[in-house]
Amino acid sequence: MRRRAALAGIAVSALLVLAIVLGSRLLRDFDSALLPYAVATVFLAFGVAYRYTVWVSAPGARRLFTQGLRALLSAENFRRAPTALPRMIATYLGFQKFLGARSHARWAAHQLIFWGCVLAALITFPLTWGWFTFTSSTGSGPGYEMRIWGFKVLGFDSLNIVGWLMFHGLDIAAVLVIPGASYFLWRRMKDRGAITGQRFAYDLVPLIALIVISVTGLLLTFSSIFLHGGGYEFLAILHMVSVVFTLIYIPFGKFFHIVQRPAAVGMQLFKYTARRKDDATPGADADGSGLLACRRCARPIDTVPSVENLRATMHDLNLAFDEWAAYCPRCKRVLRGHAYLTHVKKGFK
Numbered sequence: 001m002r003r004r005a006a007l008a009g010i011a012v013s014a015l016l017v018l019a020i021v022l023g024s025r026l027l028r029d030f031d032s033a034l035l036p037y038a039v040a041t042v043f044l045a046f047g048v049a050y051r052y053t054v055w056v057s058a059p060g061a062r063r064l065f066t067q068g069l070r071a072l073l074s075a076e077n078f079r080r081a082p083t084a085l086p087r088m089i090a091t092y093l094g095f096q097k098f099l100g101a102r103s104h105a106r107w108a109a110h111q112l113i114f115w116g117c118v119l120a121a122l123i124t125f126p127l128t129w130g131w132f133t134f135t136s137s138t139g140s141g142p143g144y145e146m147r148i149w150g151f152k153v154l155g156f157d158s159l160n161i162v163g164w165l166m167f168h169g170l171d172i173a174a175v176l177v178i179p180g181a182s183y184f185l186w187r188r189m190k191d192r193g194a195i196t197g198q199r200f201a202y203d204l205v206p207l208i209a210l211i212v213i214s215v216t217g218l219l220l221t222f223s224s225i226f227l228h229g230g231g232y233e234f235l236a237i238l239h240m241v242s243v244v245f246t247l248i249y250i251p252f253g254k255f256f257h258i259v260q261r262p263a264a265v266g267m268q269l270f271k272y273t274a275r276r277k278d279d280a281t282p283g284a285d286a287d288g289s290g291l292l293a294c295r296r297c298a299r300p301i302d303t304v305p306s307v308e309n310l311r312a313t314m315h316d317l318n319l320a321f322d323e324w325a326a327y328c329p330r331c332k333r334v335l336r337g338h339a340y341l342t343h344v345k346k347g348f349k
Helices: 002-023 032-057 059-072 073-082 084-094 102-128 161-167 169-190 192-197 200-226 232-254 255-279 304-316 322-326 329-343
Strands: 132-135 144-148 151-157 291-293 300-303
Touching: 002 032, 032 059, 032 102, 032 232, 032 255, 059 255, 059 304, 073 192, 084 255, 102 200, 102 232, 144 161, 151 161, 151 169, 161 169, 169 192, 169 200, 200 232, 200 255, 255 291, 255 304, 291 304, 300 304, 322 329
Parallel strands: none
Antiparallel strands: 132 144, 144 151, 291 300
16 A cells, blocks of 8 residues: 555656646746745655555545545536535635634634635745746836746736736735634634644644744745845745745645545535435435434434445444444434443442
C-alpha cells in the first residue's frame, strides 16, 4: 500500500512539473525568484497524492469514496436531480452550512479563512508556476497586460480600481484570513471543550502559520509603500519560509481535511439521491418515507442505503457492534446509561 502511495505521489509530482514547464512556455515565463514556492508545491503534490492514496486504502474511507464516486457518475442520479450536485458544492463545500448549525461565529470565521485561502491559492499557484504573467508595454506602466499561458486575457490600468484589485488580491486574502484564524486561535485558548482535546502541532500550528503568512504578506506591502523598501528582504525571506513550511505541512496535518472534504460531497449526494429514490417508492417502510426507523423509539434515522453502508463499513473494520446502527443517537445514549446502571453501578457497595 505504501509503495502504491509513493508511486502515486511520484506520478502526480511529475505531472505537475510537466505542467509547470509547458504552462510557462518552456520556463520562459517562469520567475526564478519564485522557485522555492514552486518546489514546495511539487512536494505538496507528492504529499497530497501519497496521503490520499493511504487514506482511500482504509476500509471506511474506501467505501465512502466508492459510494460518493458512484453517486457522482450516475446518469440516473443526474436525471432525477440535475441540480443536486451544484447545490451541494455551493452549500456544503462552499458556504459550509453545516457549521452554521453549530455556531454562527465559528461559521463566519471559517468562511473568512476559506475564501481568503481560496483567493490566495487562485493567485499564488498560477503565478508561482509561471502560468500568469503581468507585463507592461512601456516598461514602467501604468498600462499592464495579464497573460495566461502566453495569451493576453486582460488589459488594465494599474492606477484604477481594477489595477488596484489585481495587484492587491493577496492583501485582501490576508485581511480575510487574519480575523478568522485569530478567532479560532482565541477559541483554542479559552474554550474548555477545545482545550481538552487539542494538540499544539495539529490544532495550533496551522492557525499560527496562517496568521504569520498573512501578517508578513501585509508587511511586505507596507514596506514597499510606506518604508520605501525598508526591511523588505528580511520580510520576503520570512514570508517565503512560512509559506513553504505551510505547503509542505498541508498533507500531514490538520490542513489535509481540505483535500478530504470534496469526498464528503459525494457521500452527501449518495444520501440525498437515496432519500429521493426511497421517497419515490411508496411503501418502503411503515410510514412510506423510505427511512429506516429506530428499533426502540421508531423515529426515522436515515435512508436504508445509508445505514446499510455504515453497517458494512463497521463490518469491514471488524467492529462487532454494527447492529447499533439501527438505533437513533438518543436511544443509544439511553441504552448505554441503562446498561451502566444495570451492570456496573449496582456492583458498588
